[in-house]
Amino acid sequence: MSIKSNWCSCTKCHAGYGWKDEAFDACGKKDGFCFDDPSRADCLICHDTTGTYDKKKNTCGYPNESVDLDKVARHVGKPVRANCGTCHWYGGGGNNVKHGDMGDTLADPDPDHDVHMGALDFTCQECHTTESHRIAGRSTTSSVSEGKVSCTDCHERTPHDSNSPVLDRLNAHCDAIACQTCHIPKYAKQTKTTTRWDWSQSGQPSKTLKKTDQMVKKISKKKGVLVEQKNLTPSYDWYNGTHRRYLKGDPVNLDGVTYLNPPMGDIDDPEAKITPYKLMKSKVPADKKLGHLIVPKLHNGYFTNYNWEEAARKGMKAAGLDFSGEVTFVKTVMHWRLNHEVAPKQDALSCLDCHGTEGVMDFKALGYKGDPAATGGRTTKEGSKQ
Ligand code: HEC
Ligand code: HEC
Ligand code: HEC
Ligand code: HEC
Ligand code: HEC
Ligand code: HEC
Ligand code: HEC
Numbered sequence: 001m002s003i004k005s006n007w008c009s010c011t012k013c014h015a016g017y018g019w020k021d022e023a024f025d026a027c028g029k030k031d032g033f034c035f036d037d038p039s040r041a042d043c044l045i046c047h048d049t050t051g052t053y054d055k056k057k058n059t060c061g062y063p064n065e066s067v068d069l070d071k072v073a074r075h076v077g078k079p080v081r082a083n084c085g086t087c088h089w090y091g092g093g094g095n096n097v098k099h100g101d102m103g104d105t106l107a108d109p110d111p112d113h114d115v116h117m118g119a120l121d122f123t124c125q126e127c128h129t130t131e132s133h134r135i136a137g138r139s140t141t142s143s144v145s146e147g148k149v150s151c152t153d154c155h156e157r158t159p160h161d162s163n164s165p166v167l168d169r170l171n172a173h174c175d176a177i178a179c180q181t182c183h184i185p186k187y188a189k190q191t192k193t194t195t196r197w198d199w200s201q202s203g204q205p206s207k208t209l210k211k212t213d214q215m216v217k218k219i220s221k222k223k224g225v226l227v228e229q230k231n232l233t234p235s236y237d238w239y240n241g242t243h244r245r246y247l248k249g250d251p252v253n254l255d256g257v258t259y260l261n262p263p264m265g266d267i268d269d270p271e272a273k274i275t276p277y278k279l280m281k282s283k284v285p286a287d288k289k290l291g292h293l294i295v296p297k298l299h300n301g302y303f304t305n306y307n308w309e310e311a312a313r314k315g316m317k318a319a320g321l322d323f324s325g326e327v328t329f330v331k332t333v334m335h336w337r338l339n340h341e342v343a344p345k346q347d348a349l350s351c352l353d354c355h356g357t358e359g360v361m362d363f364k365a366l367g368y369k370g371d372p373a374a375t376g377g378r379t380t381k382e383g384s385k386q
Contacts, residue, residue: 013086013091044076045083045086046083047076047077047078047079047083048072048075048076048083049076049077050071052067078123079123079124081107081117082104084125085102085104085106088102089102089103092194093223094194096188096192097193097194098193098194098280098336099193099278099340100187100193100232100336101278101336101338101339101340102340103190103191104191105190105191106340112343113189113341115343115344115345116342119344127153127154128149129147129153134146134147136148138241140243140261140335140336140337141261141336148241149339151179151180151183155179157174158171158174159171169351170182175273175379176377177274178239178274178275180275180276180338180339181236182348182350183343183349184234184276184338184339184341184342184343185233185234185347185349185353185360186231186233186341187232187276188230188231188232188278188341189231190230191230192228192229192230193230194227194228194280195227195232195278195279195280195281196225197223197225197226197227197283198224198282198283198329199223199224199283199285200283200285200329201219201224201225202220202221202223202224202306203221203306205219205221206218206219209225214229214231215227215229221306222303224283232278234276235277235279236275236276236362236366237274237275237335238263238265238266238267238273238274238275239263239264239265240264240272241264242264243264245260246260246293248319249292250292251291252286252291252330252332253330254288254291254328254330257332257333258332258333259333259335260333260334261335262333263275263277263335266367267367267368268367276337276338277335277337277338278335278336279333279334279335280335281331281332281333282332282333282334283330283331283332284330284332285308285329286329286330287312287316287322287324287326287328289324289325289326290322290323292321293330293332294308294312294316294323294327295315295316295319296314297311297314297318298311301315309325309327312327313325359371
């Protein structure tokens with residue numbers, strides 16, 4: 001999916017006042033604007049303190065007409081969590097849908113939900129330090145970044161009491177295991193997040209297929225089959241600070257699974273640590289002959305007449321990609337790194353949560369011979385320890 005050809009519904013978050021078509025991103029051309037033109041930047045979305053500033057309707061980046069701009073302009077202040085949340089909590093079409101560790105519960109969370117934003121009442125920018133509007137923090141999916149944020153910006157690299165033999169064991173784990181792995185044992189604790197999305201089933205009448213307290217499986221006419229779940233155990237992978245990324249026009253695996261942004265690093269990479277992720281499994285449209293993903297025109301396109309070929313023709317043209325005329329569906333997996341919903345210390349993963357018979361980790365899949373408490377850690381394996 002892409003912003004190209006879907007401007008008006010997407011640009012309320014993919015910011016820019018009046019970003020309604022290609023011309024917006026056309027420095028120097030008639031009626032064109034530059035992305036760095038400050039008159040197109042929406043300051044109020046982050047600096048409104050009234051909570052009334054709203055662009056929920058598809059207004060091409062402008063606020064809804066009902067907003068009292070005079071009142072808003074008189075009440076500007078430092079961003080609170082809900083300002084950032086206007087965009088970051090609702091990506092992918094709803095609350096907590098995309099990330100799984102970021103939804104509107106963070107506006108006013110219990111201490112158990114997130115220690116920093118709950119018990120300690122941190123703003124987002126307390127961790128995502130901001131200088132001259134450069135907001136630090138690496139995204140999992142997009143390659144832009146204005147600096148990184150780490151748990152160790154504030155905490156020691158070995159934060160556990162080294163006088164206690166058991167707690168010092170935890171410190172010894174910090175070379176191979178990210179802080180988040182033990183401290184975010186569950187995610188989407190209170191609000192369901194989308195974990196499966198099968199676009200190939202769209203166009204059928206909407207209905208609920210299965211519903212329990214922890215999950216919902218449904219058909220949405222527009223979007224296809226969706227599975228939403230909560231209180232999930234993360235999936236674990238080695239991550240050395242970079243993700244590979246699928247870019248527009250790259251080839252996909254037409255028969256198997258394409259990983260759109262897998263983390264880089266493995267057990268032999270000393271920079272890599274075991275890191276928690278939400279996995280998003282989807283079936284998305286691809287060009288059957290040319291073997292790349294399709295950028296469909298959704299609004300005033302697929303969502304109106306449910307014709308993939310037509311939506312593909314229009315969307316691919318706007319995206320500047322070739323389209324053979326034939327649509328198929330391919331399996332993709334996206335990785336979403338978990339950094340929020342840090343639990344109180346007593347809920348962190350401890351020895352038996354990983355080394356017990358019901359341990360949360362598949363050690364073999366991570367590259368170990370077996371449970372490393374018995375077979376040795378990655379440095380013992382290499383024989384290079386001490
Ligand atoms: C409610 C706000 C919101 C809307 C509406 C929105 N996005 Fe996004 N989108 C985001 C945010 C925020 C990010 C940055 C990553 C993140 O925090 O989710 C993002 C990231 C993306 C990415 C990068 C990969 C990914 O999945 O994160 C793509 C592609 C994307 N959006 C496409 C779209 C398209 C296409 C539309 C319109 C159909 C759209 N977005 C509408 C908030 C939004
Ligand atoms: C994406 C969110 C965002 C947008 C959009 C945004 N700001 Fe900010 N702004 C911030 C954050 C975060 C801070 C730091 C607040 C803090 O110190 O807690 C900040 C700080 C400021 C400050 C205080 C001085 C400083 O630089 O620290 C001013 C003045 C300001 N912004 C004006 C603006 C103006 C004018 C615009 C529109 C051109 C704008 N902001 C758009 C997030 C934003
Ligand atoms: C108007 C919608 C909007 C608001 C409000 C907003 N963001 Fe974002 N933010 C985005 C989008 C869209 C991206 C993805 C940018 C891209 O991929 O080019 C993003 C990216 C990010 C990233 C990932 C790193 C990067 O530079 O891409 C971080 C971290 C972030 N925002 C934090 C914040 C914080 C903190 C606030 C509140 C002070 C905030 N955002 C407010 C839309 C928004
Ligand atoms: C306790 C610290 C902390 C707080 C508070 C916090 N974050 Fe983060 N966030 C992180 C860390 C650490 C990362 C990983 C950044 C990196 O690797 O550079 C991250 C990553 C992100 C990303 C990138 C997500 C991805 O995987 O693509 C976004 C967007 C983001 N945070 C938004 C927010 C917003 C919005 C808030 C407030 C509601 C917030 N954060 C509050 C620590 C925090
Ligand atoms: C192997 C799992 C594991 C890893 C990795 C881990 N922790 Fe912990 N951490 C725990 C457990 C379990 C506790 C609770 C210990 C106790 O009983 O006091 C804890 C406690 C803490 C505390 C509270 C300490 C206190 O004395 O009050 C902080 C702060 C903390 N961890 C931060 C971190 C940071 C930062 C990292 C990464 C550098 C990290 N942890 C890595 C499992 C881990
Ligand atoms: C901007 C600074 C900052 C960042 C970044 C940060 N923390 Fe903290 N954290 C604190 C402070 C301050 C406290 C409260 C004092 C303490 O316990 O150390 C705290 C407390 C904690 C606690 C103890 C909670 C309890 O129950 O007492 C844990 C665990 C923890 N942080 C883990 C993390 C993890 C994991 C990350 C990265 C995702 C992280 N922190 C990022 C500042 C930060
Ligand atoms: C989050 C899962 C997790 C938790 C919690 C955890 N471990 Fe481990 N443990 C691992 C992994 C992964 C390794 C391999 C680390 C490496 O490759 O260096 C390991 C390695 C070990 C080793 C072998 C060390 C070596 O270098 O040969 C021992 C012994 C051990 N753990 C004991 C413990 C004890 C005791 C605790 C509780 C204080 C604990 N573990 C908590 C996952 C965990």
